[in-house]
Amino acid sequence: MREIHFSSTLLSSSNRNPFHLKKRDTTTATIAEMGNRSSEEKVRKNEGEKPRKRVVNFFGDEDDDDKKERVDGFKKILRNEDERKGPFIPRTDLEKMKTSVCDNYSTNSTTFKLVKQPNEQILNRVSDNRNKDGIVNTFDWGSKFISDKSATTFTKKYQPPVPNDTEWRSLKETAKKLKQEREKLPIWSAQASLIEKLESSQVIIILGETGSGKSTQIPQFLLKASFAQKGVIGITQPRRVAAITLAKRVSQEQATKLGDKVGYSIRFDDKTCFKTRIKYLTDGMLLRELIVSNDLKGYNSIILDEAHERTLLTDLLLGFLKNLMKRRKEFRVVVMSATIQGERYSKFFDEAEVCFVEGRQFPVDVYHSVSPEKDYCDALLRTVFQIHVNMPPGDILVFLTGQDEIENLEGLIVEYGQQLSDDCIKILPLPLFASLSQSKQMQVFQPAPANTRKVILSTNIAETSVTVPGVTYVIDTGLVKIKSYSEKSGLETLTVQGISKSSAKQRTGRAGREGPGRCFRLYTESAFDKMEEATRPEILRCDLGMAVLMLKARGEKNIMEFEFMDMPSRESLIRAHELLFALGALDQAGEITTLGKEMSVLPLAPALSRTLLAAREANCVSQVIDIVACLSSEAIFVTPQGKRDEVGEIRARVMSSTGDHLTLLNVVRQYLELGSKGERRVWCERNFISGRGMKTDVRKQLQEYCQRFGIDSGAADDSEKILRCFLSGFSSNTALLQADGSYKTVQGQIIHIHPGSTMFGKKVEAIVFSESVYTTRAYVRNVSGIQAQWLQQVIGHYLRQS
Numbered sequence: 180m181r182e183i184h185f186s187s188t189l190l191s192s193s194n195r196n197p198f199h200l201k202k203r204d205t206t207t208a209t210i211a212e213m214g215n216r217s218s219e220e221k222v223r224k225n226e227g228e229k230p231r232k233r234v235v236n237f238f239g240d241e242d243d244d245d246k247k248e249r250v251d252g253f254k255k256i257l258r259n260e261d262e263r264k265g266p267f268i269p270r271t272d273l274e275k276m277k278t279s280v281c282d283n284y285s286t287n288s289t290t291f292k293l294v295k296q297p298n299e300q301i302l303n304r305v306s307d308n309r310n311k312d313g314i315v316n317t318f319d320w321g322s323k324f325i326s327d328k329s330a331t332t333f334t335k336k337y338q339p340p341v342p343n344d345t346e347w348r349s350l351k352e353t354a355k356k357l358k359q360e361r362e363k364l365p366i367w368s369a370q371a372s373l374i375e376k377l378e379s380s381q382v383i384i385i386l387g388e389t390g391s392g393k394s395t396q397i398p399q400f401l402l403k404a405s406f407a408q409k410g411v412i413g414i415t416q417p418r419r420v421a422a423i424t425l426a427k428r429v430s431q432e433q434a435t436k437l438g439d440k441v442g443y444s445i446r447f448d449d450k451t452c453f454k455t456r457i458k459y460l461t462d463g464m465l466l467r468e469l470i471v472s473n474d475l476k477g478y479n480s481i482i483l484d485e486a487h488e489r490t491l492l493t494d495l496l497l498g499f500l501k502n503l504m505k506r507r508k509e510f511r512v513v514v515m516s517a518t519i520q521g522e523r524y525s526k527f528f529d530e531a532e533v534c535f536v537e538g539r540q541f542p543v544d545v546y547h548s549v550s551p552e553k554d555y556c557d558a559l560l561r562t563v564f565q566i567h568v569n570m571p572p573g574d575i576l577v578f579l580t581g582q583d584e585i586e587n588l589e590g591l592i593v594e595y596g597q598q599l600s601d602d603c604i605k606i607l608p609l610p611l612f613a614s615l616s617q618s619k620q621m622q623v624f625q626p627a628p629a630n631t632r633k634v635i636l637s638t639n640i641a642e643t644s645v646t647v648p649g650v651t652y653v654i655d656t657g658l659v660k661i662k663s664y665s666e667k668s669g670l671e672t673l674t675v676q677g678i679s680k681s682s683a684k685q686r687t688g689r690a691g692r693e694g695p696g697r698c699f700r701l702y703t704e705s706a707f708d709k710m711e712e713a714t715r716p717e718i719l720r721c722d723l724g725m726a727v728l729m730l731k732a733r734g735e736k737n738i739m740e741f742e743f744m745d746m747p748s749r750e751s752l753i754r755a756h757e758l759l760f761a762l763g764a765l766d767q768a769g770e771i772t773t774l775g776k777e778m779s780v781l782p783l784a785p786a787l788s789r790t791l792l793a794a795r796e797a798n799c800v801s802q803v804i805d806i807v808a809c810l811s812s813e814a815i816f817v818t819p820q821g822k823r824d825e826v827g828e829i830r831a832r833v834m835s836s837t838g839d840h841l842t843l844l845n846v847v848r849q850y851l852e853l854g855s856k857g858e859r860r861v862w863c864e865r866n867f868i869s870g871r872g873m874k875t876d877v878r879k880q881l882q883e884y885c886q887r888f889g890i891d892s893g894a895a896d897d898s899e900k901i902l903r904c905f906l907s908g909f910s911s912n913t914a915l916l917q918a919d920g921s922y923k924t925v926q927g928q929i930i931h932i933h934p935g936s937t938m939f940g941k942k943v944e945a946i947v948f949s950e951s952v953y954t955t956r957a958y959v960r961n962v963s964g965i966q967a968q969w970l971q972q973v974i975g976h977y978l979r980q981s
């Protein structure tokens with residue numbers, strides 16, 4: 180590996196001054212230091228929050244799909260009834276297979292034997308496909324379905340406003356001012372060398388500290404390269420909020436309106452046009468374009484930003500782009516990352532050059548807790564108010580773990596803020612988390628009103644690439660909610676864990692963007708020293724169902740041969756194949772089915788897209804969308820501390836006897852019946868329903884999506900039909916009642932219904948659930964009671980009645 184160091188102004192200074200705002204109770208260890216399990220328990224105890232399995236929209240994005248051709252293609256697929264008839268998993272084939280009886284199930288009325296498909300066999304078939312004559316990949320619809328052209332870079336619909344003379348002058352002036360700032364960025368002096376490197380090599384790795392100017396400047400440098408004179412420079416971001424804010428900033432720097440020369444594309448929102456040359460897009464969005472357009476012909480180059488985050492989608496993109504480079508020699512790839520793992524990327528891209536950009540724009544003083552915090556939320560509140568009362572102006576960015584926690588703290592800050600003396604400036608807490616509507620998210624980036632200090636309470640979505648104007652102080656709890664997957668149980672859960680050093684540095688970096696900053700870490704320096712260097716790649720700790728579906732849809736015949744930077748475990752690949760097979764997305768030969776192709780274009784996780792497609796058949800799309808939107812929102816039901824009984828009584832009014840899924844539907848219906856915003860707000864407050872959760876964009880987006888692609892939004896009001904749709908999607912999330920009152924899943928795991936579920940304490944012969952939670956034992960949430968008989972019909976290949 181060759182290394183190149185660019186000289187640049189080295190302004191960074193990471194002073195770790197001992198800091199304590201006030202002596203805190205230090206009798207027990209800090210959350211961040213207690214290890215994952217105890218921290219998780221502590222958080223749950225304090226916040227009433229549970230790590231949980233969530234099935235959410237998989238893609239952060241959606242393709243530009245206005246092309247008639249593509250819509251028609253999709254409709255054609257949807258009308259292709261023949262391939263969906265009959266059992267979606269060929270029963271005869273399964274029966275031929277050697278099966279192993281894993282367990283016996285008993286309910287009051289029925290006994291089942293669990294019959295599992297042998298794992299080895301599935302995977303071996305998958306690996307064998309390449310060599311078998313006659314077994315060809317059935318991915319032959321891409322060109323008909325969505326043409327290469329339509330999957331490029333723009334929609335016809337979006338037309339950026341044409342600036343008038345005054346606007347034009349103002350754009351120019353802003354850009355001129357920003358140019359002076361850009362010239363001071365550490366990366367500025369590397370401009371010529373970087374272009375030169377890319378003219379001669381197809382791929383380079385750029386490592387640079389936070390704030391050095393990678394995300395905003397590199398695409399603008401590339402504009403000058405000879406290979407980029409035609410087509411689009413794509414730059415991927417793991418998160419939507421980063422794609423939007425970066426596009427806004429760079430369009431200002433280029434003196435154009437957003438969506439003109441510089442634009443962004445995220446799920447259901449495409450601000451690009453035929454003139455767009457720099458396009459910020461989420462990694463999921465680019466993956467979808469790849470699926471429908473083999474060679475990304477509209478792009479001259481792709482910049483993978485924040486590659487160190489190692490999201491599942493970025494890892495898939497790395498492999499796909501490596502292949503694409505072999506077919507398109509003129510195509511360029513830039514991998515950008517924080518200053519770690521340069522060698523690994525270099526090796527992955529056959530010893531590609533690594534360029535280092537040193538230096539950060541402004542110094543950030545880092546303070547650690549003197550001793551471990553007993554209660555980090557308490558420590559956090561004190562720190563917020565001590566900064567607010569004692570320190571110079573500047574907004575505060577706080578890193579927390581999730582919506583519940585953010586909302587609780589938001590309430591407390593408002594409450595304590597009202598008690599501040601009159602001569603103190605106001606304090607304004609603003610939440611920022613992924614399921615918050617886009618308009619609410621963007622409020623965070625508006626300047627604070629006069630005489631007010633903003634406190635942004637954010638999950639890790641503001642951790643990388645994002646500049647929140649005005650932020651001078653960062654408070655880092657050292658915690659994050661992260662996905663983890665159990666191969667044994669096949670369940671994916673969200674758990675609160677300690678962050679890595681790399682995340683801690685990224686969080687710190689958010690303070691030094693516009694001037695010198697300060698970062699207060701609510702953990703000790705020795706706790707920082709003990710942190711992992713980097714977060715474990717998502718591909719090694721998540722359910723790979725969607726990844727395998729993507730690979731299959733993209734035409735990858737042998738997944739074992741796909742070039743992963745880190746090869747996922749064989750077990751998790753087997754699990755993913757089993758899941759997709761059970762959902763009918765793969766056939767017995769491991770090939771993608773028509774149903775699988777349909778599922779791959781829906782912007783949902785496989786279980787949910789299968790549910791939605793089942794709803795199409797059952798004519799209850801409208802109801803299922805309402806429920807899916809709630810499941811995709813962080814938390815619809817709010818239970819304030821000490822109000823459990825009151826909440827229970829009120830909730831009974833919307834409760835459905837069948838369980839949580841139809842209860843959610845009741846909630847949505849009652850909410851939508853109310854006419855005005857005010858009425859809805861009051862109703863939510865009275866019924867302990869999260870107003871934000873109800874306002875989620877997902878419902879509208881899914882409705883629009885179905886409308887566009889001709890999925891009829893039938894509204895058959897039949898509870899059984901609706902529940903059967905969920906059963907089709909969550910067939911592996913089913914369990915039967917046992918004699919001791921617990922439930923046993925298809926995989927043989929004992930689970931319990933969570934006290935927060937409307938099904939808690941109820942005994943029904945079988946349940947379907949869409950979320951699992953680990954606390955002291957395995958709990959499931961979003962549960963509905965079903966008839967054991969239905970299980971036999973829907974997943975008869977798994978369960979054999981005896």
Ligand SMILES: Nc1ncnc2c1ncn2[C@@H]1O[C@H](COP(=O)(O)OP(=O)(O)OP(=O)(O)O)[C@@H](O)[C@H]1O
Nearest residue numbers: 389390391392393394395396428643644646692693
């Ligand atoms: N939306 C914005 N508003 C104001 N300033 C911005 C904005 N985006 C970027 N900047 C300025 O440009 C500088 C460089 O930002 P950029 O995102 O390019 O850095 P980076 O090296 O990619 O950092 P990171 O790795 O943290 O994303 C920031 O430090 C900030 O001063």
